[in-house]
Amino acid sequence: MNWVGRAAKLALLAALAAAVAFGATDVQSAVNPIGPQSGKIANLWWFFFWLLGAIYIVVMIAALWTLTRPNRGFGQEPLEHTHQLSPETDRRTSRVVAGATITTIVILFVLIVASVGTGKGLSELGEQKNSLTIQVMGIQWWWQVMYQTSDSSIAVTTANEIHIPVGRPVQLRLLSNDVIHSFWVPNLHGKTDLIPSRVNTQWIQADKPGVYRGQCAEFCGLQHAHMIIYVVAESPDKFKAWYDRQLQPAAAPSDPVMQRGQQVFMNNACVYCHQIRGTDAAGQNGPDLTHFGSRLGIAANTVPNTPGNLGGWIADPQSTKPGNHMATIALNSADMHPLINYLESLK
Amino acid sequence: MTQTQDVLPNVPNQEQNISNLERTWRRGRGLIGWLSVTTHQAIGMRYIVTAFIMLCVGGIEALLMRIQLAKPNNTFLSADLYNQIFTTHGTTMMFLFAVPVMEGMAIYLVPLMCGTRNVAFPRLNAFGYWMFLGGVLFLYWGVFTGAAPDMGWFAYPPLSGPQFTPGKRTDVWAQMITFTEFSALCVATEIVVTILKMRAPGMSLNRIPLYVWSLLIQSFMVIFAMPAIVVASSFLLSDRTIGTHFVNPSEGGDPLLYQHIFWFFGHPEVYIIFIPALGFVSAIVSANARQHVFGYPAMVLSQIANGFIAFGLWVHHMFATGLPQIGEAFFTASSMMIAITSGVQIFCWIATLWTGRPRMTTALYFVYGFIAIFVLGGMTGVMLASVPLDLQVHDTYFVIAHFHYVLIGGAVFPLFGAFYHWFPKMTGRMMSERLGRWNFWVLFVGFNLTFFPMHILGLKGMPRRVYTYPPEVGWGFISQIATAGAFVIAIGGVMFLINVFRSRKSGAIAGNNPWDADSLEWATSSPPANYNFEYLPAATSRSPMWVPREERTFVTGLRTDRREVLVTTLMDAEPHHRYVLPGSSIWPFITAIAASITFVGSVFNPWYIISGSILIFVGLLGWFWPRRAAEIRDEA
Numbered sequence: 001m002n003w004v005g006r007a008a009k010l011a012l013l014a015a016l017a018a019a020v021a022f023g024a025t026d027v028q029s030a031v032n033p034i035g036p037q038s039g040k041i042a043n044l045w046w047f048f049f050w051l052l053g054a055i056y057i058v059v060m061i062a063a064l065w066t067l068t069r070p071n072r073g074f075g076q077e078p079l080e081h082t083h084q085l086s087p088e089t090d091r092r093t094s095r096v097v098a099g100a101t102i103t104t105i106v107i108l109f110v111l112i113v114a115s116v117g118t119g120k121g122l123s124e125l126g127e128q129k130n131s132l133t134i135q136v137m138g139i140q141w142w143w144q145v146m147y148q149t150s151d152s153s154i155a156v157t158t159a160n161e162i163h164i165p166v167g168r169p170v171q172l173r174l175l176s177n178d179v180i181h182s183f184w185v186p187n188l189h190g191k192t193d194l195i196p197s198r199v200n201t202q203w204i205q206a207d208k209p210g211v212y213r214g215q216c217a218e219f220c221g222l223q224h225a226h227m228i229i230y231v232v233a234e235s236p237d238k239f240k241a242w243y244d245r246q247l248q249p250a251a252a253p254s255d256p257v258m259q260r261g262q263q264v265f266m267n268n269a270c271v272y273c274h275q276i277r278g279t280d281a282a283g284q285n286g287p288d289l290t291h292f293g294s295r296l297g298i299a300a301n302t303v304p305n306t307p308g309n310l311g312g313w314i315a316d317p318q319s320t321k322p323g324n325h326m327a328t329i330a331l332n333s334a335d336m337h338p339l340i341n342y343l344e345s346l347k
Numbered sequence: 348m349t350q351t352q353d354v355l356p357n358v359p360n361q362e363q364n365i366s367n368l369e370r371t372w373r374r375g376r377g378l379i380g381w382l383s384v385t386t387h388q389a390i391g392m393r394y395i396v397t398a399f400i401m402l403c404v405g406g407i408e409a410l411l412m413r414i415q416l417a418k419p420n421n422t423f424l425s426a427d428l429y430n431q432i433f434t435t436h437g438t439t440m441m442f443l444f445a446v447p448v449m450e451g452m453a454i455y456l457v458p459l460m461c462g463t464r465n466v467a468f469p470r471l472n473a474f475g476y477w478m479f480l481g482g483v484l485f486l487y488w489g490v491f492t493g494a495a496p497d498m499g500w501f502a503y504p505p506l507s508g509p510q511f512t513p514g515k516r517t518d519v520w521a522q523m524i525t526f527t528e529f530s531a532l533c534v535a536t537e538i539v540v541t542i543l544k545m546r547a548p549g550m551s552l553n554r555i556p557l558y559v560w561s562l563l564i565q566s567f568m569v570i571f572a573m574p575a576i577v578v579a580s581s582f583l584l585s586d587r588t589i590g591t592h593f594v595n596p597s598e599g600g601d602p603l604l605y606q607h608i609f610w611f612f613g614h615p616e617v618y619i620i621f622i623p624a625l626g627f628v629s630a631i632v633s634a635n636a637r638q639h640v641f642g643y644p645a646m647v648l649s650q651i652a653n654g655f656i657a658f659g660l661w662v663h664h665m666f667a668t669g670l671p672q673i674g675e676a677f678f679t680a681s682s683m684m685i686a687i688t689s690g691v692q693i694f695c696w697i698a699t700l701w702t703g704r705p706r707m708t709t710a711l712y713f714v715y716g717f718i719a720i721f722v723l724g725g726m727t728g729v730m731l732a733s734v735p736l737d738l739q740v741h742d743t744y745f746v747i748a749h750f751h752y753v754l755i756g757g758a759v760f761p762l763f764g765a766f767y768h769w770f771p772k773m774t775g776r777m778m779s780e781r782l783g784r785w786n787f788w789v790l791f792v793g794f795n796l797t798f799f800p801m802h803i804l805g806l807k808g809m810p811r812r813v814y815t816y817p818p819e820v821g822w823g824f825i826s827q828i829a830t831a832g833a834f835v836i837a838i839g840g841v842m843f844l845i846n847v848f849r850s851r852k853s854g855a856i857a858g859n860n861p862w863d864a865d866s867l868e869w870a871t872s873s874p875p876a877n878y879n880f881e882y883l884p885a886a887t888s889r890s891p892m893w894v895p896r897e898e899r900t901f902v903t904g905l906r907t908d909r910r911e912v913l914v915t916t917l918m919d920a921e922p923h924h925r926y927v928l929p930g931s932s933i934w935p936f937i938t939a940i941a942a943s944i945t946f947v948g949s950v951f952n953p954w955y956i957i958s959g960s961i962l963i964f965v966g967l968l969g970w971f972w973p974r975r976a977a978e979i980r981d982e983a
Binding site: 027028029030031038040041044045048049052053055056059060062063064065066067083084085089093094096097100101104105108111112114115116118119120122123140178179180182184186189190191192193195196197198200201213215216217218219220221222223224225322323 | 425426427430497498499503505506511512596597601602603637638639641642645667668669672675676679680683684686687690691693694695697698700701702705707715718719722723726729730732733734735736737738739740741742743805806807808810811812813814815816819820865890893
């Protein structure tokens with residue numbers, strides 16, 4: 001069973017690496033839409049881009065054309081000592097300026113209609129049947145993710161990673177329990193702020209499987225740069241398999257090294273902040289680690305989830321992500337190896 | 348005494364008049380004299396120089412940030428230092444450079460363009476400058492003692508609240524705002540009154556130069572916008588220092604309320620910066636296209652409309668906070684309206700250049716640069732007004748690109764043009780045009796190299812205010828280009844400084860009106876005497892300096908043994924009465940010190956507000972101590 005999880009994780013990492021290598025930057029791009037929301041916005045963007053780009057070129061040509069005119073006015077009249085336009089030139093220029101102004105107004109009207117129309121289209125994508133509801137809580141500097149269902153026994157809590165089934169609308173309920181954050185996965189949708197004492201919602205849907213990167217977009221303090229979230233869009237079957245796995249409590253380790261690792265975890269301050277369902281660790285301040293080993297990254301995806309990075313992170317959290325709120329716990333080196341093994345085994 | 352005006356009326360005792368003026372308007376000597384100066388030229392120049400130093404400091408901060416971002420996972424700056432630097436950069440550029448430099452130019456130019464001897468409230472003017480300087484010193488005292496603000500120049504609660512930014516950093520920021528509010532309100536008040544009541548006879552509303560119009564509008568905007576930031580920063584400070592709950596959500600306050608009030612100030616603030624710059628453009632265009640700016644009424648009405656609309660679109664900074672759709676549609680429409688009023692002005696300038704015969708001075712180069720950059724910034728501004736597009740590009744490098752296009756393109760390029768245009772008036776010497784061209788091209792290329800790629804970075808998902816980024820997101824190469832561009836801009840800045848220092852020493856002598864421009868500041872000597880004009884000029888047309896010499900008229904009969912000016916009527920600028928301006932005084936400086944002690948102290952202990960008020964009262968007592976009228980003193 002263990003190798004399935006590992007293989008899945010490797011495949012995800014490979015997909016991410018491939019996306020990085022081939023698409024270069026498309027894992028976090030507003031112009032590479034993979035859902036209906038981001039698609040509508042991208043269409044609107046290209047409409048604005050071409051229309052306004054063309055107008056810009058026209059205005060620049062008009063401005064630079066002035067440099068080619070040796071004399072003054074339409075009639076090229078030599079008016080050096082009057083500083084006044086002839087009535088004829090004045091009239092004709094007025095007409096041109098008025099025409100340009102009216103054109104501006106018409107174009108802006110078209111843009112307003114297009115923009116409001118897209119906005120309306122976006123809001124109509126909300127409130128759909130068959131949707132999945134996920135609560136995302138912004139916390140300095142990580143994301144808590146809770147899948148919400150009417151039956152609380154099948155609710156799942158994870159962190160810094162949202163798995164969604166391809167083609168199914170997802171409602172995100174966005175909250176914060178400290179400062180204002182902003183949820184933004186550009187391939188899926190624009191930003192929505194997470195504001196303490198409020199609940200905002202955002203609807204997303206991924207039409208293509210893949211791993212999409214997002215990060216906090218409202219300055220939220222010292223480590224704002226390292227508050228990254230991955231959206232993993234996968235086929236409904238794969239999603240179901242993942243979800244079922246997440247529902248399970250952590251398996252009791254069988255291997256003596258891992259058992260030692262679990263003991264280290266339970267006997268140290270780790271338990272004050274982290275929960276591992278199926279064990280006595282029930283802390284709520286930090287991310288739930290029940291299936292930590294299946295995740296892509298560490299420290300809100302500051303670094304990829306590898307044993308080496310995990311060791312560095314536990315030994316000195318402040319060097320991986322300076323200023324973060326994880327406590328530095330003095331562990332002797334003999335304990336480190338089992339602990340890493342144990343945590344990575346939590347698939 | 349030598350005469351400084353080209354043409355003078357034929358009145359007796361001219362020599363006597365001039366020597367009286369010299370004596371009445373002279374500046375004090377020594378340190379006390381220097382601190383007591385109330386001449387608008389001196390104060391304006393102090394603002395300009397201080398603000399320019401702040402531009403250099405803010406620029407260095409920008410370079411540090413660009414070095415940090417030049418490659419992924421860079422460790423040149425720590426997260427903490429980076430956050431302090433980007434906050435200080437934004438704060439410095441907005442509050443300590445852009446607004447004050449526009450104020451300084453206004454203080455210098457408006458009385459000259461209106462044809463009067465000083466601003467309406469010279470001591471308030473001096474006080475305003477000292478308060479501004481207090482703000483500068485306070486913020487940079489924080490920077491050098493590790494108390495530089497690090498929560499962003501917008502200071503959103505709850506991040507800026509007592510819980511998440513303990514220590515004094517946020518307080519230093521908020522109280523620095525108080526200093527600059529004071530200064531801006533002082534300047535706005537005196538500019539409004541100077542323009543409305545002290546214009547040259549004949550300068551009716553429809554003859555006011557476009558630059559002066561822009562300042563009138565801008566000053567009214569300051570008067571209406573600044574109270575909003577007073578409220579916002581007071582909410583924040585009292586939440587932090589005396590435990591109120593205005594905007595602290597953990598105490599039941601509303602963090603969005605702060606955002607609304609902040610942007611109700613913050614958006615007009617941008618126009619407060621660039622509306623005077625549009626005035627520079629009008630002045631430079633008319634002087635160098637050799638004719639009136641086309642469509643004067645359309646220009647004035649557009650600027651007034653700009654001023655009003657500016658207060659109705661603040662919510663476009665908050666689209667991501669989750670608003671009902673009807674509100675979004677309203678603010679989309681109101682934000683796009685700005686494109687109409689700005690468009691009209693662009694069309695009018697192009698029409699002026701089109702129908703004129705442009706004389707390609709460096710100042711005009713900067714105007715063409717302004718059009719190229721500002722219009723592009725306007726286009727991206729229209730994009731940002733659209734809610735769906737804004738949701739994607741809000742708080743990304745796309746926005747950084749946008750507002751540097753509108754603020755550097757819309758305000759700094761015209762400002763450099765204005766420096767080249769009015770430097771001869773301010774110093775009596777011409778700047779080097781050859782170096783000026785180089786200066787322009789280096790700045791123009793550097794600017795676009797730095798900021799154009801940022802549009803792409805934003806679309807590729809790079810958020811603002813991140814101190815670093817990993818290699819796999821692919822922002823490294825584009826960021827490197829931007830960093831290279833930033834150094835090109837720095838070279839442009841150095842070229843400008845070289846040009847200023849060289850020209851000040853050895854530039855060609857300018858004479859009164861080197862550009863044959865049309866407004867009244869060119870009627871007097873370069874640099875102008877302390878009293879500006881020997882005889883106050885009258886405005887017989889919208890372009891008084893393009894009226895043939897023999898048709899120009901003057902005001903005679905003002906007393907020269909006291910600081911007498913002419914007050915004219917609001918609409919038609921008919922002479923109304925004579926008014927004596929107060930002379931130099933050390934008290935504005937002392938009052939500013941007292942106010943600074945109050946503000947700085949209150950950051951550490953709220954009781955300073957009480958004790959400081961007593962000090963301020965003492966300052967005001969000296970300031971307003973009645974004096975015997977000049978003629979009685981002379982007889983005594």
